[in-house]
Amino acid sequence: xxxxxxxxxxxxxxxxxxxxxxxxxxxxxxxxxxxxxxxxxxxxxxxxxxxxxxxxxxxxxxxxxxxxxxxxxxxxxxxxxxxxxxxxxxxxxxxxxxxxxxxxxxxxxxxxxxxxxxxxxxxxxxxxxxxxxxxxxxxxxxxxxxxxxxxxxxxxxxxxxxxxxxxxxxxxxxxxxxxxxxxxxxxxxxxxxxxxxxxxxxxxxxxxxxxxxxxxxxxxxxxxxxxxxxxxxxxxxxxxxxxxxxxxxxxxxxxxxxxxxxxxxxxxxxxxxxxxxxxxxxxxxxxxxxxxxxxxxxxxxxxxxxxxxxxxxxxxxxxxxxxxxxxxxxxxxxxxxxxxxxxxxxxxxxxxxxxxxxxxxxxxxxxxxxxxxxxxxxxxxxxxxxxxxxxxxxxxxxxxxxxxxxxxxxxxxxxxxxx
Numbered sequence: 001x002x003x004x005x006x007x008x009x010x011x012x013x014x015x016x017x018x019x020x021x022x023x024x025x026x027x028x029x030x031x032x033x034x035x036x037x038x039x040x041x042x043x044x045x046x047x048x049x050x051x052x053x054x055x056x057x058x059x060x061x062x063x064x065x066x067x068x069x070x071x072x073x074x075x076x077x078x079x080x081x082x083x084x085x086x087x088x089x090x091x092x093x094x095x096x097x098x099x100x101x102x103x104x105x106x107x108x109x110x111x112x113x114x115x116x117x118x119x120x121x122x123x124x125x126x127x128x129x130x131x132x133x134x135x136x137x138x139x140x141x142x143x144x145x146x147x148x149x150x151x152x153x154x155x156x157x158x159x160x161x162x163x164x165x166x167x168x169x170x171x172x173x174x175x176x177x178x179x180x181x182x183x184x185x186x187x188x189x190x191x192x193x194x195x196x197x198x199x200x201x202x203x204x205x206x207x208x209x210x211x212x213x214x215x216x217x218x219x220x221x222x223x224x225x226x227x228x229x230x231x232x233x234x235x236x237x238x239x240x241x242x243x244x245x246x247x248x249x250x251x252x253x254x255x256x257x258x259x260x261x262x263x264x265x266x267x268x269x270x271x272x273x274x275x276x277x278x279x280x281x282x283x284x285x286x287x288x289x290x291x292x293x294x295x296x297x298x299x300x301x302x303x304x305x306x307x308x309x310x311x312x313x314x315x316x317x318x319x320x321x322x323x324x325x326x327x328x329x330x331x332x333x334x335x336x337x338x339x340x341x342x343x344x345x346x347x348x349x350x351x352x353x354x355x356x357x358x359x360x361x362x363x364x365x366x367x368x369x370x371x372x373x374x375x376x377x378x379x380x381x382x383x384x385x386x387x388x389x390x391x392x393x394x395x396x397x398x399x400x401x402x403x404x405x406x407x408x409x410x411x412x413x414x415x416x417x418x419x
Contacts, residue, residue, distance in 0.1 A: 062335040063415040066389060069349075071325035071408045074293055074317040076101060077310075079286040080109070084306045091300050094404075095291045095317070102302050102314055104287035113284055116277035123273040127266035151242035159235035166228040173221035180218045183211035295319040320404040322396040327358065329414045330368055330389040338418040339363065345394050348413045349406065356400045360416055364391035392416075 082104030089101050186207040194204035295317045302314035319325065327347055331339070339360065347356040367388040369376055394414050 060417055060419045061415045062331060062339060062418050063413060064329050064331050064335070065411075065413050066331075067327055067329035067394075067412050067414050069325055069406055069408055069410045069412060070328045071319060073298075073408070074295070074319070075313045076289065076292070076315045076317060077313045078102075078104065078289060078308045079310060080104070080283050081309050082108075082287055082307070084302055084304050084308060087300070087302050087304055089297045089300070089315070091297055093297045094320075095294065095297060097291055097294045099291045100288055101291055101297075102289040104289070104308070106284055106287040109280065109284040109287055112280040113277070116273065116280040120270065120273040120277050123266070123270040127263070127270045130263045130266040152239065155235060155239035155242040159232065159239050162228060162232040162235045166225065166232055169221065169225035169228045173218065173225050176214065176217040176221040180211070180214035183207065183214040187211045289314070291317055293317055293319050293324070294321065295324075318408060320401075320406070322398065322401045322406070325406060325408065326361065326396065327394040327412055327414055329392045329394055329412075329416075331392050333367070333388050333390055336363065336390060336392075339392065339416055343416050343418060345414050345416045347394065347396070348415070350411045350413070351407075352405060356396055356406075358394045358396045358400070358414070361393045361395045364393070366390070 084102060085105050086103040087101070088103070089095055089099070095101070187204075190199060190204040190207045193199040194201055298316045298318055299313075300315040302308070308314065327345075341360050341362050343360045345358045345360060347358050348354070349356065367390050369388060394416070
């Protein structure tokens with residue numbers, strides 16, 4: 001501009017008749033030059049402002065085309081083995097959560113439920129019977145203790161009486177033996193006197209009769225003492241038996257504890273049977289397989305007539321709700337300086353040419369290379385520095401996809417406002 005102004009001034013000065021205070025044509029030309037200068041300066045200012053605004057705009061956002069829609073794919077499998085009666089859905093069919101997908105044959109599981117119910121009823125009856133034995137045992141053992149104690153007292157008293165009788169019988173026997181010895185001595189003394197007729201024969205005969213009587217008395221006393229001794233033995237046996245009964249009756253707490261243990265075991269068995277019944281009923285409900293979430297059916301492999309095993313996958317459910325899908329954007333590590341959770345984002349979907357609103361949920365814990373099957377080993381010496389990409393999870397705002405148009409795997413281009 002300065003050079004153009006100088007050239008114009010020189011040209012004007014070189015014309016004939018041009019002076020410092022020349023005619024009116026010279027000021028008019030200068031005004032035109034000044035106007036051109038001002039226009040040029042204004043254009044430069046506008047271009048500079050526009051460039052600054054564009055710089056500010058693009059520096060405020062970070063974007064990438066290495067992004068796609070992700071989400072959980074829910075596998076549908078059987079929890080029990082069974083024969084497939086019906087398959088009620090097909091591929092790419094939309095189903096709501098709780099919709100019946102597959103019906104297995106429930107006959108075997110109904111039989112298992114009936115069997116478990118019968119076993120539970122039997123165990124409950126056994127438990128009730130065992131429970132009634134606890135108070136019965138308590139009462140019986142209490143009366144047994146009283147009876148045994150009374151028996152021990154009676155047997156001990158009978159033994160004492162028999163011993164006293166035995167002592168009396170032994171005294172009677174000793175007296176009879178003394179009388180018999182005296183009578184025998186009289187016979188021995190009278191015999192030679194009677195043979196020599198020094199005493200009457202009648203006296204000798206009386207001595208013989210007396211000796212025979214005392215001998216019979218001795219035998220009778222011996223028999224009585226033997227009978228009393230046998231009575232003592234019997235009394236001792238009864239006492240021993242009564243003492244044994246008392247010791248058995250004194251195990252009352254142990255007997256009650258045993259019955260209580262049997263009652264607890266019966267209750268536990270009842271609980272086990274109840275658990276088996278609950279499991280059987282659960283298995284019966286598992287024969288009806290329902291959708292875990294709302295979404296589209298995919299990869300259906302179940303067919304009527306097929307026998308499935310527990311855990312065998314039969315189909316998948318792909319959720320379409322915006323709350324169940326998100327964007328995985330692989331940003332360069334150099335783009336993450338100002339990026340953090342909570343920042344707003346605009347998500348352009350290539351399929352529809354539409355833009356959805358969302359926000360950054362979190363930044364991945366490692367680069368995509370570290371998540372690969374064979375992570376690179378930079379310690380080999382063949383290291384080449386490459387800008388790495390880190391996955392960033394961006395979630396959609398509520399109500400962004402009411403038509404459920406978004407599909408897992410679609411390519412998108414997110415723009416995150418970082419400043």
